[in-house]
Amino acid sequence: MSITERDDSGASHPAIETVEGKRGYELVVAASFMVSVLATVGLGVSYWLGGQPQIEGALLFVTLGGIGIGMVAWGKYLVPQGPYVQERETLKSEILEREAFLESLERGQRQLGRRPFLGKLLGLSVGLFGIINIFPFLRSLGPQPKKALFTTPWKAGALIVSVGGAPITVDTLEVGGIQTVFPSYDVGGAISQTVLIRIGDTNWTTLPGRETWGPNGYLAYSKICTHAGCPVGLYQELTQQLLCPCHQSLFDVLTGATPVFGPAPRPLPQLPIYFDSKGNLRAQAGYDQPVGPGFWERG
Amino acid sequence: MITQTADWFDERLGIAKWTRKSLNKIFPDHWSFMLGEIAMYSFVILLFTGVFLTFFFVPSSKDVIYNGSYAPLRGHSVSEAFASTLDLSFSVRAGLVMRQMHHWAANVFVAAIVVHVCRIFFTGAFRKPREINWLIGTGLLVLAIVNGFLGYSLPDDLISGTGIRIAFSIVLSVPVVGSYIAFFLFGGNFPGNAIIPRFYTLHILVIPGLIIGLLTAHLAIMWHQKHTQFKGKGKSNRNVVGVAMWPAYAFQAGGFFFLTAAVIAALGGLVQINPIWLYGQYVPYKVSYAVQPDWYMGWLDGAMRLMPSWEIQAFGHMIPTVFFPAVLLPGITFTVLGLWPFIEKKITKDDLEHNILDNPRDVPWRTALGVGVLTFYVVLFFASSTDVLANSYSLSLNFVLWGFRILVFVVPPIAAIVAFKVSAEASEVPSTGKRKRAVAIMRSDVGEFYTEDIEPRSPAHEESIEELPEEIHYHLLKANGRELVTSSGGSIGQSDSLRLDSDTDAGSRQIPGVQIVDHGFFGRKGSTGGRSKRNIIGRKRR
Amino acid sequence: MSSWISRKLAKINGPLAPVAVGTLVAGFGFIALYPSASSAQSNKTGNLGNYGYTGSYLYGSNAQGKSGEGLTYLKLNPATIPYGQSLFVENCASCHGVSAQGTSRAPNLQGLGAATVDFWVSTGRMPLADPSVQAVQKPSRFTRTQTLAIDAYVSSIAPGGPAIPNVNLGLSNESAGESLFSTNCAACHTITGAGDALASGVFAPSLYSATSTQIAEAVRTGPGNMPRFGPSTLSDQQVADLVKYVNYLKNPIDRGGIALGHVGPVTEGFVGILVGLGSLMLAGLWIGGRAK
Known part of the structure; x- marks a missing residue:
């Protein structure tokens, strides 16, 4: 079977074939899922009866393992594996984009830069707010050590x-x-x-x-x-x-x-x-x- | 119904456009790329099981009389945290399995991260452009270890309580501010009664939040930069060769999640971990021998055991002995680890983008360094069980400890030298291809014998395959650039930058011939499943 | 666009619907009929019915005997002294001297009490196999009758020392024992009783093969490097409680599964890394394969 895909741009892509003649693998996948279903039913029964850690663990293993093996086998044996090739994009932006970005950045800075005093005030108010408001938090967490580490409850005459x-x-x-x-x-x-x-x-x-x-x-x-x-x-x-x-x-x-x-x-x-x-x-x-x-x- | 839902979303979010790109994303095939996935899936399992545990765990140091179903502790004065963990283990349905799965998942989580870090290091995957992700990954490793320790401490049992006591001493050892940090953290002198609820908040909220944030960034950056890949046929620095996201990779990765969950469930149900009912409530004057932290703290514990009793006293101040192995060592470890890409760049002066991985044997010096450092920590890790080793092998504890003090300095250099020799011996000599080339002995029509290379791998041939996509890419960029130049014309202002943003996707579509370098471009593969039959840009290989 | 998605999804949608509906119905049915699903939050009452738990982890009895009744002391039969003497001369006198007065090679046993002799002989530590290392437990060379005869002989030479204790487990309380064990014993023998190595080649042995009488004897006499706990430190009843808890530790409730030797995070770490991560890496090898 061969499907020809056509995307919205109208360009025709090379078709990707499905993998055929894998009856054996299909059976393996089906069996895995069936085992999982059976174990889940067992898990339900086990919960119903009150549960027992080892039974729960073993059944969870079979349940999850069945799904896992089934899915992996499906993805590995029943669909084409390629290898396919994908090009990497250049991570670095194009020179024009970089220039445009810098231009925007500098324009904003120029516009802000005319009021340096306001900027400093903003920094002061936010910074001070941050620092001062840490203190109630820090100081409420616990007492200062003071002499606590130097002394013990023992004193002369203690029974x-x-x-x-x-x-x-x-x-x-x-x-x-x-x-x-x-x-x-x-x-x-x-x-x-x-x-x-x-x-x-x-x-x-x-x-x-x-x-x-x-x-x-x-x-x-x-x-x-x-x-x-x-x-x-x-x-x-x-x-x-x-x-x-x-x-x-x-x-x-x-x-x-x-x-x-x-x-x-x-x-x-x-x-x-x-x-x-x-x-x-x-x-x-x-x-x-x-x-x-x-x-x-x-x- | 599903159809309408998808339509509904596409009309509002345009999901078809960007999910198609993702569905066609290519993932390189190699088992070692699965290590990070194990870590991620373990983390997901930690979240699932952790949420379950929070419904039953009571983070409180308040004393209660335990009168639950575990007979040997009935009538004991215990903390609510300990009592609720006991009830969780004995009375909540599936509670013990969940608790043990959580603990095992934590052990596997950190182990997977460590092995993942090793893979990244030895193959040089941290090099440009991936330095940021290496830094994030280092942060994740630290957070994972810290959160593991916090979670291990929550049940308030005898073994973990001793660990908290040591943690208090470690914090105390920090110069200048140590005693203040310790008192603030514990709400007073040890033991205080604030540490369990505070650890709880950190363990279930703050640190998992940070982990989720950093993990998202880690994955997003990886997604954006695309995977690295090992050398191989058709693989170049400018492409990714592998399976497609949908459906092959999605099914394999999804299945792997379930397999990870299955293994952890099997451990959680069948192998006992941290049986706190045997340990009992933590009481400051009680202690058990053979107290060890979980494995990922082992190297710190080992370092504390091996450290000689040096304590610096000068100018009326003291730097306690625990400062060196328990604060300085991890500080240096994680700083150097995090900065390694930049350190290596200083050494190699290499500023190129690397998407092809090194084979560890091809870079003997890095491999040797990594093996040496790793060996150092492995020796420290084993040193954390000096007592158990002495007991198991009927050796004197003093002998074992002295042995480790020597081994920790002797073994790493030896391991490094051996690693260097082995990898230098095994490394490929540049430009000569494989060391042994298969040769066929042929006989000509006239009866003359001659040899012929089997499967010629001439460099010229390889290069022609690899460079082709780059040319195409170059054309695309030029086309884009021309479009920008022609359409923008004058000065670049706000309207232009907006246009730039919206143009990236649509622009490429408008140019004829550009579809072939779409992110989702597929080469064509023959239906018979032969690996070598592959088309690159319509050109048949072999 | 929308019609394209419709076409694609229509193919999947059809056969899945009945399965999905069936799953949902079964799931809700299970939840609706689930026994005592309403109880969730734990409490300290220990009412198991609240959790619907039918397991059999309820262990032991809370019965607490009258103080002191958990431990009684054995009266040795004087008639066995001659038999004990002959055994002693044959097996022990070469080192300890004929009248147990001690020699340069072995200590004086006079006045140490029957419990001391009984502990060393019944645990097989005496006669010693190798005087250079710590005596280890091994099958005793003597029958119980023979051992008691030796005990009777040695304790008849000089008075003093603790008599052989006899523990009545039915009259002792393991919960009290846990408290005493974690305070006095866990520091060396570990909280699970597995034992561990102490300094300079000394070992705190595993407690799993010690009998009730031997545990009580060890507490009272402090063999080797072990401290001694006299009646004013631990009462007879407390020793009995302790013994009951140590007996429990020989076969504790391992509700979590395989116990990994009860040595804690060391073995747990190895299992986590080797079994857990190891098997997952094998799975990864299957899924990801090698470089192609």
């Missing part, structure tokens, strides 16, 4: 409690035990989270000047990694190391959580603690340095 709110006594942790603790007034706090580790039975000094910070073998460190702020929760008891799960920074528990491996640049800040007269664990003071990752203002 140390577990996630469940129970105070910590000498017997709470066995040697080789670990627990996440908070000040009693900020349980679950993202900034005040602290790991409490018991490394032995006797007082432990991690670094000179921290002689009273490790009563009865209890050591408390900020749980926020100094690298990217992940909770440092992996305690390796035999090697006495804390590992950060995100980027594998390794801290040595016995020597003040100094980083020994990985990308963390600073030790985890240590919280000075003591057992009060009732035997409950309390903070001697807050952290002596900002906790967590670095930031610009931190010297």
Whole structure:
């Protein structure tokens, strides 16, 4: 079969023949569409019965795949593939068009150019409007950081409690035990989270000047990694190391959580603690340095 | 009914005129041109499934007690975002399939973009006149990665919450303004309770809007400039050889959309992704090991793992260690990527229009550079799973990490050198044609043996085919120009420029003989399906 | 112009009409009769009827036993001590010494408690195959009776240490267990219990092959690098809840399909790229073909 097309300009185009003798492909296309229809019916039934993810996924695959294969096969085997040739237009405009364009542009500029002062005023008013009106938006988004990154909720005398709110006594942790603790007034706090580790039975000094910070073998460190702020929760008891799960920074528990491996640049800040007269664990003071990752203002 | 509708539209919009041009548009045949389509179709699937998800997802950090159908989390205090994602997964009909399809489509979307970028790079398709589209494409890649991360964070589960925590630290590390940006973005110090609704607005409105806008521009420019094509018979810098838009290409591309949807549906229904019910609600003091971001953030995560613990402290200020791998590295990466066409132009001083693609082996230096850089990022990508690799192969974590610190500097140069050698070896020597030419041994009537080339590919022959259309084109332009000169005559004013606009289509029709260079010109092809039987401007090849 | 389009479209229009009408009728019929189509927005009541869901993902019971009843401790039979002693001398004494006092090659076991010995022996970690690397789980060399006899012998040498726990899963609550697991265990064993590599060649093992008793023993005794969780850190009931959740993790609800090893985005990324994009590129190869 051959069709001769005639477009509105009256010119006769070379005809494009359809592809004949492709009975096999027609059957493939028809079969694909039929499979798709059947799968869609199945999908309907599956939805009706309440649905099940794997059945839905498999049937969707068959449904969509059937349509896809049918369409591609139709477009690939049952219609002529060419190759046809199409010329590219020159992207660049013709010289006369460019001149006309520039002429128009310059004419407009000449007409505007006579009032430079108005132009500057327009720039000022629009620019100022834009800048000034960003501020309410920006300032409402959140508070200024101020000193927030330098401090934590911990303060002197804070009662140390577990996630469940129970105070910590000498017997709470066995040697080789670990627990996440908070000040009693900020349980679950993202900034005040602290790991409490018991490394032995006797007082432990991690670094000179921290002689009273490790009563009865209890050591408390900020749980926020100094690298990217992940909770440092992996305690390796035999090697006495804390590992950060995100980027594998390794801290040595016995020597003040100094980083020994990985990308963390600073030790985890240590919280000075003591057992009060009732035997409950309390903070001697807050952290002596900002906790967590670095930031610009931190010297 | 359809007939009347079409008539109705044509009378008002003149659709027949410009759609005919589009229907006859030629698309070159090559599988690698399908990569961008995979990305586009994945994006369409993301839109469809994403709209479905928005009907059920509640973007709120407000605490609720979960009492839904997933027993192991009943009674837990969770955010509304997490609870609604659980309900979406367990109670909404087809909800989990939609959610998983959305996630898989995002993974495939970015992967397709990356491979598409590689194809464009290695074949030099970014060269003049396509620099703008390369820039737009770079923007699309960045937006796709950012939106992927935002969407991954929305369910507020333990793994993604840890990712948000890292993101906060990364923003914090920006010099001078970091802490302000972080506090403004999160509505205060971490964790705040503003981030889920804000990420939601960005994820479903702002960034998809930008993607749609840029994608439209990307396609419009590509449509206008027409596809590039590989070297081949009858293909020149001035033409496009391939299948017609209607119906062959339309059916193939439409079918490909359904195939893309089918593959993503199969993954979405059969392969579990991000089972947040096993991860649980994000709580700042909880953490899981083996926390990784989705794959397209992997190279950043890997870079953060490999980065030594260098922190710059001076003059009362600090540049934290995460700044280098997580801010500086992506900044440099995407700046250089986006500006590459201009950088290469500085190197090659090549200002010609290129519509014929390079075979990567013919430009060894670019291929080597691309392979080297790509290898660098692939090594970083693998470095993001140091813990999983150490666990799977029973290696020491420290050993694996140190191994990667060395590999990341050693492997890329080696890969680049190998790529250079291989492509230089395989490249075609200019003006000698193919390296091995088939030769037939013939015997003359008198019994003398001689050789004869099979299928002669003499350069002169090729050129005569290629240049012919250019001559015609030249005539058209001259005809147009003459028409302009004669009709405009005097000075060019407003009325003239208006006439110019309206003249572009009609003008060509008025000139006799111009129809053959209409945009929709078809060569004629024999009905037997032989590839080589083709007419160019009525002239038979072979 | 219009007549030209009419002629073209008339050819397509005819045969399509009945198919289209039929499709529409079937579609609307389906929607009209669709069960409980009105319910859309989710709520927190957990009323499955709202969604018409008939699947069977409802898992476990919410039954919560009285505090402490989920975990009981085993009383070892003193009559088995001699048998345990003979097994110990035969298999363990070469390193740990005849009376488990420890040698230069192995630690002192006295006072560590029955649970410690039971964990190491029942998980097959002891006797050790290679002292240079972390002990790994392997089939135990002893039967349960033999193991308990060894436990009885070692714990009879010196008092102290936790006894062997026995978990009553019927009296424990997996929801409470999830909370404890994500707080205390997920950091090393991962939130899905798959395990992962820690620093310096140490591994947090997968929990999938551990028995209830072994999990409880590990919590209480802290084998190897694992921290120890005593009764004042985690109550007996909490340990039982934890064990119930870990048991759930061995065979969790993978409603989404193939679980990919429960290791998260790493395998997901590979599947997305290799299977997803890979198969689509093959489809593209079929559609687009190579350069001609």
